[in-house]
Amino acid sequence: MSSVSILFITLAIINFMSIALAFDTRPLQDFCVADLTSKAQFGGVVPCKDPETVTANDFFLSGLHLAGNTSNPYGVAVASASATTLPGLNNLGLTFMRVDLARNGFFPPHYHPRATELVVVLEGSMEVGFITSSPKYNYFSKVLRKGDVFVVPVGLVHNVRNLAQGNTVALVAFNSQNPGVTNIPNAVLAAEPAVDSVYLSKAFRLGVKTVKRLQRKF
Numbered sequence: 001m002s003s004v005s006i007l008f009i010t011l012a013i014i015n016f017m018s019i020a021l022a023f024d025t026r027p028l029q030d031f032c033v034a035d036l037t038s039k040a041q042f043g044g045v046v047p048c049k050d051p052e053t054v055t056a057n058d059f060f061l062s063g064l065h066l067a068g069n070t071s072n073p074y075g076v077a078v079a080s081a082s083a084t085t086l087p088g089l090n091n092l093g094l095t096f097m098r099v100d101l102a103r104n105g106f107f108p109p110h111y112h113p114r115a116t117e118l119v120v121v122l123e124g125s126m127e128v129g130f131i132t133s134s135p136k137y138n139y140f141s142k143v144l145r146k147g148d149v150f151v152v153p154v155g156l157v158h159n160v161r162n163l164a165q166g167n168t169v170a171l172v173a174f175n176s177q178n179p180g181v182t183n184i185p186n187a188v189l190a191a192e193p194a195v196d197s198v199y200l201s202k203a204f205r206l207g208v209k210t211v212k213r214l215q216r217k218f
């Protein structure tokens with residue numbers, strides 16, 4: 001084999017390994033119900049309860065038919081079925097949410113570092129769109145109505161806003177126990193300690209005063 005093809009195969013293996021490691025691990029037993037009394041955490045995974053003490057209730061959660069309280073600046077409410085609210089989900093690489101958006105409600109541009117997101121609209125209408133990475137920055141967006149489904153690939157910046165006159169309700173699934181979220185405005189303008197405003201003014205091609213005013217708003 002030529003050294004070029006050995007190099008190519010090595011790179012392909014390294015690439016495959018990094019993809020495999022970037023996602024939640026596969027379970028090694030039927031279930032690992034989260035022991036929420038344990039303080040120990042291993043890379044986001046909570047230790048398992050003794051299987052002898054596990055009951056059907058560990059795999060059950062009710063209440064996602066209830067509208068959340070959207071009285072906040074974003075006009076949104078999120079109710080989660082995650083390993084903390086539904087301990088049977090621990091170690092299975094899945095998180096599920098009910099999202100309520102009030103009229104004019106929105107999520108600022110954000111991304112989930114560890115999960116692909118699948119959105120299903122149950123009621124109302126919302127716009128969802130994601131932006132591809134450099135150098136294209138293509139914007140793929142759709143207006144979703146009842147029954148519509150949209151997928152946001154892992155790690156891509158996306159926008160969500162309600163377009164209905166009233167509330168919009170959606171179910172959202174993530175293929176990670178811990179999708180994580182980074183809101184772009186907060187990350188850039190509200191980091192602790194603050195990112196240097198002269199540096200940000202160059203990045204955004206804005207005056208330093210404008211950047212400082214934006215930083216104070218967060």
Ligand SMILES: *[C@@H]1O[C@H](CO)[C@@H](O)[C@H](O)[C@H]1NC(C)=O
Nearest residue numbers: 067068069070071072073077
């Ligand atoms: C909704 O949240 C707001 C702000 O936190 C609070 O003032 C209000 O009482 C809540 N409404 C209900 C119905 O819980």
